[in-house]
Amino acid sequence: MDEINHGRRFTIIWAVCTIIAVPLVIWVLGPNLGYGEASNAGEDQATTLTVLAAIATPFLLLVGLYLVYAAMFFRQPRGQMLEGPAVRDDAKVQISWIVVTSITVLILAVYGSVALIQNYGDGTGSGASPLNRPSHVGLRVQVIGQQWTWTYRWPEYGGVETPGIEIPVNTMIEFNVTSLDVIHSWTVKELGIKADANPQVNNIAFAEPNRLLSFEYRCTELCGIWHGAMYGFGRVVTRPQFEEWIHKMQIKYRPAEKYLPPFALTYQPKFGSHRAGFEEES
Amino acid sequence: MSLAYPHQSSSSVERPGWRKLVGFNIFTGIIGAVIGYIIGWYIGKALTTTPYYEYIRVNTLEDDLALILAYSFGVIGFLVGMGFANYPVGRMLGRPASLREKETGGAWRYFGLSTDHKVVGIQYLVGVGFFFFVGGLNAMLIRTELLHNTPEFVGPEKYLTIVGLHSVVMLGTLTSAVLGPFANYFVPIMIGARRMAFPRIEALTFWLLMAAGVILLSTIFFGGFPTGWTGYEPLNDQALMGMDSYILFFALVGISMVLLGMNMIVTIVTMRAPGVTWGRLPIFCWATFVTAVLMVLAAPMLIGTLLMAALDRAIGTSFFLTLGGGSAYLFENLFWFFGHPEVYVLALPGFGLILEMLPVFARKPLWGYRIAVAGFLGVGLMSFFVWQHHLFVSGINADLRPFYMLSTEIISIPTGFVFLAFIGTIWRSRITFTVPMLFCFAWAFNFLIGGASGVVLSDVPTNAQLHGSFFVIAHFHYTIMGGLGFAFVGAIYYYVPKMFGFKLNERIGKFQFWAMFLTFNATFLPIFALGLKGMARRVTFYPADLITLNRVVSIAAYLLFASMLLLVYNVVYSLVFERERATDNPWHSKGMEWQVPTPVPVDNFPDKIPDMRDFDPYDYGVPVSGGGAAPAPAGAGA
Amino acid sequence: MAAEEQNAPFTLAGPKPQPGEETPEVRRARGANALSVAARLMAGAMTFFFLSFGFAFVYLKTSNIEGKWRPANVAPIQSWGVVFVVCLVLSAIAIVIANRRQGQGKAWLGAATACLVLGLLAIIAQILEYTQQTFGPTNYAYASVFIGWTGFYILVMLMSIYWIEIQVATEARELREQRQPHEGKIVYEHPDRLLPRGLDAAAFFWTYLVGLGVIMWVLVYLVK
Numbered sequence A: 001m002d003e004i005n006h007g008r009r010f011t012i013i014w015a016v017c018t019i020i021a022v023p024l025v026i027w028v029l030g031p032n033l034g035y036g037e038a039s040n041a042g043e044d045q046a047t048t049l050t051v052l053a054a055i056a057t058p059f060l061l062l063v064g065l066y067l068v069y070a071a072m073f074f075r076q077p078r079g080q081m082l083e084g085p086a087v088r089d090d091a092k093v094q095i096s097w098i099v100v101t102s103i104t105v106l107i108l109a110v111y112g113s114v115a116l117i118q119n120y121g122d123g124t125g126s127g128a129s130p131l132n133r134p135s136h137v138g139l140r141v142q143v144i145g146q147q148w149t150w151t152y153r154w155p156e157y158g159g160v161e162t163p164g165i166e167i168p169v170n171t172m173i174e175f176n177v178t179s180l181d182v183i184h185s186w187t188v189k190e191l192g193i194k195a196d197a198n199p200q201v202n203n204i205a206f207a208e209p210n211r212l213l214s215f216e217y218r219c220t221e222l223c224g225i226w227h228g229a230m231y232g233f234g235r236v237v238t239r240p241q242f243e244e245w246i247h248k249m250q251i252k253y254r255p256a257e258k259y260l261p262p263f264a265l266t267y268q269p270k271f272g273s274h275r276a277g278f279e280e281e282s
Numbered sequence B: 001m002s003l004a005y006p007h008q009s010s011s012s013v014e015r016p017g018w019r020k021l022v023g024f025n026i027f028t029g030i031i032g033a034v035i036g037y038i039i040g041w042y043i044g045k046a047l048t049t050t051p052y053y054e055y056i057r058v059n060t061l062e063d064d065l066a067l068i069l070a071y072s073f074g075v076i077g078f079l080v081g082m083g084f085a086n087y088p089v090g091r092m093l094g095r096p097a098s099l100r101e102k103e104t105g106g107a108w109r110y111f112g113l114s115t116d117h118k119v120v121g122i123q124y125l126v127g128v129g130f131f132f133f134v135g136g137l138n139a140m141l142i143r144t145e146l147l148h149n150t151p152e153f154v155g156p157e158k159y160l161t162i163v164g165l166h167s168v169v170m171l172g173t174l175t176s177a178v179l180g181p182f183a184n185y186f187v188p189i190m191i192g193a194r195r196m197a198f199p200r201i202e203a204l205t206f207w208l209l210m211a212a213g214v215i216l217l218s219t220i221f222f223g224g225f226p227t228g229w230t231g232y233e234p235l236n237d238q239a240l241m242g243m244d245s246y247i248l249f250f251a252l253v254g255i256s257m258v259l260l261g262m263n264m265i266v267t268i269v270t271m272r273a274p275g276v277t278w279g280r281l282p283i284f285c286w287a288t289f290v291t292a293v294l295m296v297l298a299a300p301m302l303i304g305t306l307l308m309a310a311l312d313r314a315i316g317t318s319f320f321l322t323l324g325g326g327s328a329y330l331f332e333n334l335f336w337f338f339g340h341p342e343v344y345v346l347a348l349p350g351f352g353l354i355l356e357m358l359p360v361f362a363r364k365p366l367w368g369y370r371i372a373v374a375g376f377l378g379v380g381l382m383s384f385f386v387w388q389h390h391l392f393v394s395g396i397n398a399d400l401r402p403f404y405m406l407s408t409e410i411i412s413i414p415t416g417f418v419f420l421a422f423i424g425t426i427w428r429s430r431i432t433f434t435v436p437m438l439f440c441f442a443w444a445f446n447f448l449i450g451g452a453s454g455v456v457l458s459d460v461p462t463n464a465q466l467h468g469s470f471f472v473i474a475h476f477h478y479t480i481m482g483g484l485g486f487a488f489v490g491a492i493y494y495y496v497p498k499m500f501g502f503k504l505n506e507r508i509g510k511f512q513f514w515a516m517f518l519t520f521n522a523t524f525l526p527i528f529a530l531g532l533k534g535m536a537r538r539v540t541f542y543p544a545d546l547i548t549l550n551r552v553v554s555i556a557a558y559l560l561f562a563s564m565l566l567l568v569y570n571v572v573y574s575l576v577f578e579r580e581r582a583t584d585n586p587w588h589s590k591g592m593e594w595q596v597p598t599p600v601p602v603d604n605f606p607d608k609i610p611d612m613r614d615f616d617p618y619d620y621g622v623p624v625s626g627g628g629a630a631p632a633p634a635g636a637g638a
Numbered sequence C: 001m002a003a004e005e006q007n008a009p010f011t012l013a014g015p016k017p018q019p020g021e022e023t024p025e026v027r028r029a030r031g032a033n034a035l036s037v038a039a040r041l042m043a044g045a046m047t048f049f050f051l052s053f054g055f056a057f058v059y060l061k062t063s064n065i066e067g068k069w070r071p072a073n074v075a076p077i078q079s080w081g082v083v084f085v086v087c088l089v090l091s092a093i094a095i096v097i098a099n100r101r102q103g104q105g106k107a108w109l110g111a112a113t114a115c116l117v118l119g120l121l122a123i124i125a126q127i128l129e130y131t132q133q134t135f136g137p138t139n140y141a142y143a144s145v146f147i148g149w150t151g152f153y154i155l156v157m158l159m160s161i162y163w164i165e166i167q168v169a170t171e172a173r174e175l176r177e178q179r180q181p182h183e184g185k186i187v188y189e190h191p192d193r194l195l196p197r198g199l200d201a202a203a204f205f206w207t208y209l210v211g212l213g214v215i216m217w218v219l220v221y222l223v224k
């Protein structure tokens, strides 16, 4: 049994498989992971996923192949009851394992943080006052969730409220996400945006769409019975098309404006007002 | 002292059979539960009609207060009926502290308060198995609904209740899936003790869990609950009375967890036989210990949070309602501060079982004992510092995300230690692929995938797309069902010979393993793909192009369920048709639990507490020169 | 073969003497140890339990959503608060004194009973405060935290008081039986099955709980 140098043999098998698999993961699997890349954030998320998959591959292969290798070569001969070597420890192996995993983890965390900061939160909801915000915000839109629909208000266009959304391409857009009742989450897969809509919280996400397309927005935080039906479709259009659309909307929804509260970053939630105590003072 | 002991003498007299029905047992327990429920309900109702209550809450259409009190009193009534109050009341009157009278034999003790840790272990195995089955049935309903991309089977409202029941039943009862049956049964034997430190509390944890389970299932009579297992506010507050079942269930499970964990820790700390030093504690006891610490510290947070939610619902406070100055973020923070340690409560016992079984079938001592223990401790410690990775897109403390990203990824390092111990133990070993060993290998494979996907989720840029999608579902089913679930079933095969005295059929077992392993992967690998393609969680509407993939998943899930039924069949078959009496040590293990006779005597070690100073539970293998320490009896590794 | 030897089953009845023999003395020593470990664990659990309320307090106070943390008219009655906390602290002192007098029969009993009574008085003070305060649970976030925290603190106090009570009851019974003539003595348990009472453990838990209570009092009563 001791003639075979299992260590070397397994290392070779693992190295060969890794060398084959990593490029496959990067160039074949990566682009097919089904990510929306229609914005700076989405693009970065897709790259990150590919990078993570590529880093994970050697580890997955190491353990996975080892399981197969052990199952094949470290067997008890049939009908016998032999004992293995009574080895309990190997400081060298342990230390190198700790070092390698620690370095990998550090690389991952630093990589993720840099990506997060460079892309202004990478399309995620970053709270009411994100520390790093882009200097070139071209448009603000407020996304309002309520059971079970989304509406949009446009502070730069008189605070008009529209049931649908169109946004201009190649513009850094600031999404102010809030809710009128329970927690929702505004998600646009194609643009890589996801931000929770909390009552009386303004949750800001940034994204810059980079191509014309129609996208689906959907609620991804459980908000009650029709949570699953809380989706709709919007479009990324050119700037002139957008201006035209928003003007149409302003005219169309002007009559409704007097029923609306004035534009604000957050609104009084509808839910909870059945409680007597809450209405009394303030 | 030559005095009479009235208590003792009365118990030794054989009672007539009918007396068993009116003593303290499960029947009186149920009667007590009903009485308590009714009392609680009327107290609640009476309180609700006071002018004060009218003042605090206009909308009194829902009797949340009455229901919550009814459940609480019902549980108390149940416990009193079971006989849990006898000893405490006796002590209130000044009776001295004492052990319970010696346990008697017979099947009846499985249906009542028993302070024999082996009886409680078996009660737990059956009880948890039942709820595992209920959760599995709910999973099948989920998969049936998802056969279509529009709600056609149960509809969106019931769907949410089913998802909630599935997840809450699973998470609530499977937290005790290992500590309940296996740790209760084997930890005392492994450390050379005759019982747990607090036998009555041990029994209490089990019956509390069962009472909680009944409360949870009763939610269907009150309209179900729409929040999933996370119970986020303010949806929680808005929900119908069925929500109260969820709150009470989880709070009771929390209490049961605290007590179970406390009992385990105290037992391990104080009851070890001579020679069982910390450095030689079997690895399963270490895993139990760390899990118990997490339970004792994290579960109270859950109890507190849910009590706040209950107050919000019942007496109109506003912890979580923004309109009254509360905050939904507060709930999310508090919940996940418990929630993340909770998921390691579901993982660590699995680690322990696997590393305990591995040396037996590898015929090698456990490799890297100390690093594995360090791994447990590291995971346990770190798990308190990562909770906001569930809240990356919520807007909470967004600027701290790099920290939580780092801490989450750091958890991979101690988890990796466990893998290293696994790898080291089977290196150049002599593996026999018995059924438990197959499950060990499957655990490694599944948990690897689950863990790697966890790392993907912990990176904020990728989390942005994957949060709230089926990718998360796949991640945690790989870690829970693929990790804990496989370790649990493997441990059933491993330990049933000791617990019940018969061996499970090996052939059916192998078939069951392969069926379970393949169908499990066929179920949850496609779910990763679904998640990447944008399938959202907890929805009954999904894009039409995902129908095919979902049907594949559903069919695989049915087969997975069938493979689990095969396990039940195997138990029945091996018990009824082909009863092969197990020897004392069928696996030739060196662990203490296999050195005691089967069936284990009532006091485990009736004559003497074993002297374990020369005892090494991992004393396998032939000594080698160089390349590691000699197999000295000090099992600490060198 | 060497492995053969290694496989020889481990026997329980080894030749060595058995230092771990579970005599009643060993059991009592272990039992006392177990109770004190348990008391510390429960103290940890209680810390985290009340931490959830403390966290709610700090979180809601600092975020003060729409200025609704605490309207000016929401104020607990300070005098009752003082009574509450004074009783608490005194009861902790009483239990510490009692613990010093272990084994002294009546002297112990007096101090422990004082602790019990003071603990109950603290609870009563807090309940009287509820009935007289001018706000209810619906009066915004502070009111919620106030009522939730103090309410569940009282509940935990009751459980802990039960622990003290059984010490007192046991001691009282023993004293009573010592006074009685020999024939009337009832022994409820075989002496072999007796466990230690865990005075230290109960005292530790109670003092710790009082500490948590004082922190709570400072936050909910004093902090503006």
Ligand code: HEA
Binding pocket: A059, A063, A100, A101, A102, A104, A105, B230, B343, B344, B346, B347, B389, B390, B391, B408, B409, B411, B412, B413, B415, B416, B419, B447, B448, B450, B451, B452, B453, B454, B455, B457, B458, B459, B463, B466, B467, B468, B472, B475, B476, B479, B480, B483, B484
């Ligand atoms: C048993 C339960 C369990 C376990 C063990 C884990 C383990 C991990 N989990 Fe998981 N998780 C859950 C159960 C579990 N999780 C549940 C139930 C949810 C969803 C809750 C809900 O929303 O309903 C969830 C959700 C969840 C999220 C939030 C997703 C979202 O909703 O946005 C994240 C994000 O960071 C995450 C991360 C991790 C990580 C990093 C680990 C790590 O501990 C994994 C570590 C393991 C490995 C990495 C593999 C082995 C290691 C090696 C081979 C060493 C080498 C590796 C490296 C160097 C990287 N989990």
Ligand code: HEA
Binding pocket: B125, B126, B128, B129, B130, B132, B133, B135, B136, B137, B139, B140, B142, B143, B163, B164, B166, B167, B168, B170, B171, B174, B227, B228, B229, B230, B473, B477, B480, B481, B485, B523, B536, B537, B538, B539, B557, B560, B561, B564, B565, B567, B568
């Ligand atoms: C312990 C945890 C656990 C386990 C084991 C499982 C097991 C399974 N889960 Fe579960 N699941 C969750 C925890 C778990 N789940 C959680 C926390 C959620 C999130 C809910 C939320 O969003 O809030 C979820 C959500 C969830 C969803 C998503 C629903 C949605 O968001 O829309 C789906 C969909 O496919 C699913 C499917 C399954 C399937 C097919 C199994 C299968 O593995 C089941 C196979 C069947 C069995 C395991 C039962 C067989 C048992 C016996 C026959 C008894 C045997 C007896 C003994 C052992 C003694 N689960």
Ligand code: CUA
Binding pocket: A145, A146, A148, A183, A184, A185, A219, A220, A221, A222, A223, A224, A226, A227, A228, A230
């Ligand atoms: Cu809105 Cu889900």
Ligand SMILES: [Cu+2]
Binding pocket: B339, B340, B343, B386, B387, B389, B390
């Ligand atoms: Cu987590």
